Amino acid sequence: MGTLQSVSAKPVVVVLVEDEFLIRALMADVLSDAGFDVREAADAHEALVILQAHQGEVSLLFTDIHMPGTMDGLALVHHVHENWPWIRLLIASGKARLEPSDLPPGAHFVPKPYDLKDTVDRVRRMAIHHTAPPTMQ
Template sequence: MVLIVEDDPLICMMLEDIVDEAGFDFESAINATDGIAALEKRGTRFSALITDIRMPGKGNGWDVGHRAHELLPLLPIIYMTGDSAAEWKAHGEAGSILLQKPFANALLIAALSDLAYLATGVFA
């Protein structure tokens, strides 16, 4: 199952469709607080995390990725951003991928598959 953390409803629906069509189950959260709560309650169910960086409210995608890494050090993390790519080296978790918005759907699917393979040795 993939955890998707994205505050924009249209982008979130698009991500859900992409992930679903690629054969992954998913759960979505609308902000960093909800994403972290999902990780803390059901973290072992997730095989990957896709998170936006900038979101309203308390916390951001870097916080979600950091908490994910604390709880599940091998969890693949895909960060998405339209304006924060330069911050990835300073804030992104080791082994994560950053996708600059907008990106092609196939790029997200490839990133999910590559990270799943690296984390487990098995293609999803």
């Protein structure tokens, strides 16, 4: 299967943030097989490094809530919403259940364990509605 393309014919880039290696590897493979360009991060710090370097390319951030480090996934999605509001946000957890008021506007929650088909479909729908970033100077 070819790379999933956005309207502008550029690959749809997803930053996947998951500290558990096996889950991250599985989801990266599933999303890559579905045609996404997946950039992997083990924690919020790694995700922010990727976002700083590739902010104009990223369509969606898909993160777990519970991660090591100074910033968990919930804080990460709020930070991304404030700094890169065009990036779509998907947050996951097998332990927490969030209320819509816990999330930034437009963010979505998906429970673990993942229903792989449903998760890919959700990422696809969210990426289709991605807003382009402002013109980079």
